[in-house]
Amino acid sequence: MISDVLTEWLKERFAAILPGMAAEVRERVQSAPATNMEFGDYQCNDAMTFAKQVKRPPRALAEEVAAGDARPDFIAELSVAGPGFLNIRLADSWLCAQLEALAADSRLGIPDRGNGRTVLLDYSSPNVAKPMHIGHIRSTIIGNALDRIHRALGYRVLADNHLGDWGTQFGILILGYRNFVDPAALRENPIAELERVYVKSYDCSRQDPAWLDRCREELVKLQAGDPDNRALWEQFVAYSMAEFDRVYRRLGVQFDLVRGESYYRDDLAGVVAELEAKGLARESEGATVVFLEEEKLPVCIVRKRDGAFNYATTDLATLASRVREFNPDQIIYVTDERQQLHFRQFFAVARRLGCTARVTHVWFGLMRLPEGTFSTRQGNVIKLERLLDEAETRALEVVKRGGSEAPPEVQQEIARVVGIGAVKYADLSQNPQTTVTFSWDKALALEGNSAPYLLYAYARIASVRDKYAERFPAGDLSRWPIRLTEPLERELAVRVLQFPEAVVRAADLCRPSAIADYLYDLAQTYSRFYQNVPFLKAEEGVRESRVRLCGLVADVLRRGLELLGIETLERI
RNA sequence: GCGCCUGUAGCUCAAUUGGAUAGAGCGUCAGCCUCCGAAGCUGAAGGUUGUGAGUUCGAUCCUCGCCAGGCGCACCA
Incomplete structure (x- = not known):
């Protein structure tokens, strides 16, 4: 890359005139495209940054850098401007040679940064039994672009679609399904019908505590492996996957792994047991939590008062599994901004468990409508497929x-x-x-x-x-x-x-x-x-x-x- | 109340993380098809970067205080 070539040369020049701080020079010197074409092609501003430390006029430093007689063949002009800007004009002959090299390079000059190292990307991750709406598009598209970019840079990328397929919504959905489902509508449009059933059952649970209790029972049965509920759950997942696959195909999105939360369900108890064994988690107000006072973060709950596990537990189990199986150098999570705190907590707990993989939370702003946020219950969602249809129209x-x-x-x-x-x-x-x-x-x-x-x-x-x-x-x-x-x-x-x-x-x-x-x-x-x-x-x-x-x-x-x-x- | 984020031209967004005269698009106005594709190009107008201080050679960017909005904050994910 141009900036690398220039930076390397500049580092040597600065190191030569500032022998006392060569290490820091090599660390910090940079070149960047010129802010204004009139100045040249690239610029370097580091004469100013170092001038302070060596107590010399920045302009004098810059001039000293520019003064060397051995001018490399890629630099046509090197001048000092203003308080100490180094302006560089590249040699046409060198640019032409670089273009010839680019023309002959199937990578178009993209460096092999990854060198085979593994990056695991966790993105899209929609919830089963709900339609994908425009709120899901950002994670999917940004995540997929990061996927492609890292692959191009020579990383081994594992794209994992961490479906929301094991949450508390299934109790509500199963009970709703048993009571309200319309078989004809289900055949016609399964997801729309499941959504309708879910909303209706959810409303019941809000008005009738007894209904809510029965939902919980269904969830407990599902999690205990009840055959009927398990069969229903599998059916819901299958319907959703069919819809998701349709959308992903249209968007040109492919995953290497599709492992929903359910994939890790047998690991959850072990995560909490490990935290307890290591003295990291303890009982508080009936729940099992990890205190994060050093990080000045609120407690992280890993087991609820009712004994059930939650999101943090699932994420910890998922992380452990990923580390065991793939040993990634970096894991990137792409979610909306509301999960920032959760990830800070989750990462803090992971570090205490000895996780050394680099974990990154890439968050994005929420998608809103002019009249405010949208939600399934308000019925003002715009489905992703409709957006794509409209776009094509x-x-x-x-x-x-x-x-x-x-x-x-x-x-x-x-x-x-x-x-x-x-x-x-x-x-x-x-x-x-x-x-x-x-x-x-x-x-x-x-x-x-x-x-x-x-x-x-x-x-x-x-x-x-x-x-x-x-x-x-x-x-x-x-x-x-x-x-x-x-x-x-x-x-x-x-x-x-x-x-x-x-x-x-x-x-x-x-x-x-x-x-x-x-x-x-x-x-x-x-x-x-x-x-x-x-x-x-x-x-x-x-x-x-x-x-x-x-x-x-x-x-x-x-x-x-x-x-x-x-x-x-x-x-x- | 505490925390995170955002505030830049009428509107939608940039500004290579502290660099030089803050740039694009849309919209407005004025031009350019006998011509390599006009879904394009050329030009004009449009700014106290929310606000007040501070830090230094230099601030849209860093610090502090205000104002406005968004999102979180113990058993949802």
């Missing part, structure tokens, strides 16, 4: 409005890719940690910073290649080197080479939006280039170089979108 309207000549099934396919891509991109292109207020127009945006803008840029490049082949049938792109003659194409070249940095950043921050931001910037730069720099009309040599550069942009766009789980089309 709107995209199809745009395709038709554009006067597409393509046959209907091709238009349908374009609408599918554009619509689903728009939904995903709307979520992935912004910082996950903000609350989002759902609106159809935003989720399905088809212009501006959106998937269709990127897909359009991509399709235009595919067209460029076709046009080139058509007009210059004897042309052979591979015979011509890449050259940089126009400022805009040079700018585009630098952007293309920054792709690996965007991927690394997205992984480091667990923020796929870093890639989305980068791709949008790349597509914008490309569009300006496309509009303002002639290439098929350029002279031979320049023409081939520019068509090849276009091809590299296309490769990066395709790969980048793929990392976000968004498909591309050659025609749109």
Whole structure:
């Protein structure tokens, strides 16, 4: 990566002029893309940071760094500006060589950061017997993007869908099912019917304590292995999986493991026993809890007063099982913001149990409606499948409005890719940690910073290649080197080479939006280039170089979108 | 009450975690298709970064106090 090459060189330079603090220099010196094109391509601000410590003027330090006579071949210009900024302009010849290397590299320069190390990703994790609604989309899409990004960086990724298939809701559901289910409706739409039954039974439990007691009994029977309740439970899980699989297929999401909470049900007692044996958990107010005073956190309950286990227990059992079986270096959980406290508690307990795997909670803001939060009981949920349908419908309207000549099934396919891509991109292109207020127009945006803008840029490049082949049938792109003659194409070249940095950043921050931001910037730069720099009309040599550069942009766009789980089309 | 998060152009969001003149899209206004795909491009207007202090060469970013909103806080997950 460009920044690595520059950083390494800068570290040596700083270490040479600050021999007393070489170790710290090697730790901290960084280079970053220039904030303003006029300054150069990259910059380094560390003369200012070190000046304080050595009590010397920052500008003098910077000048000393810049003064060395052995200027490496990748730097064309190195200058000092303002209080001590080091501005670097890269050499065109070196940029061209880097582009040639990128063109020959199937990884497009993405480094092998993982080196085979294992990352386990826990995401999506919907509850059985409830429909997937738009609140589930963020975990699924962000988690899947993190999955793809880590795989690209050479990690061994295990994506695990930790279904909510063993909670207290099953007592309510089983009793409701026995009393209210409509077999015809169940055949027609199982999940909708189960949802109706659940809501009705839930209402009963709120009004009638006796009903609630009977729900608890059903739950106890299920957990004790009662054959009838077990059969019902299996049926519910099967219905839900069918629906989930349908949605996942549409979203292009695949898991390596689908292990719901039920998978760990026999481990729960052992977790509590271990905590007690190690003196970490003790009885309090009838429950078994772990006190977390050092961390200044509330107590973590691992067994309720009624003897039942809860979420924290399940998570601890799950973690232990994962460590035993896969020994992951890192486990990433993707959930909404409401679970922050829970994860802080859970991680604290895990550490006390000696867990050394790096555990990360990636949380995202809740999805809301303009009128407030939505809930199953208020009946104002928007189902995920309906969102996807609507996305495809709107995209199809745009395709038709554009006067597409393509046959209907091709238009349908374009609408599918554009619509689903728009939904995903709307979520992935912004910082996950903000609350989002759902609106159809935003989720399905088809212009501006959106998937269709990127897909359009991509399709235009595919067209460029076709046009080139058509007009210059004897042309052979591979015979011509890449050259940089126009400022805009040079700018585009630098952007293309920054792709690996965007991927690394997205992984480091667990923020796929870093890639989305980068791709949008790349597509914008490309569009300006496309509009303002002639290439098929350029002279031979320049023409081939520019068509090849276009091809590299296309490769990066395709790969980048793929990392976000968004498909591309050659025609749109 | 305590904790976490958010507040940036009329609206939706960026700003590479302390860097230079805070950038995009939508919307508004003015231009660009006999031309490599106009789902595009060029330009204009639009800002006391919620607010008040502090830290330093330098603050949207760090510290403290306020204001507004969201989400949590012992037996749901």
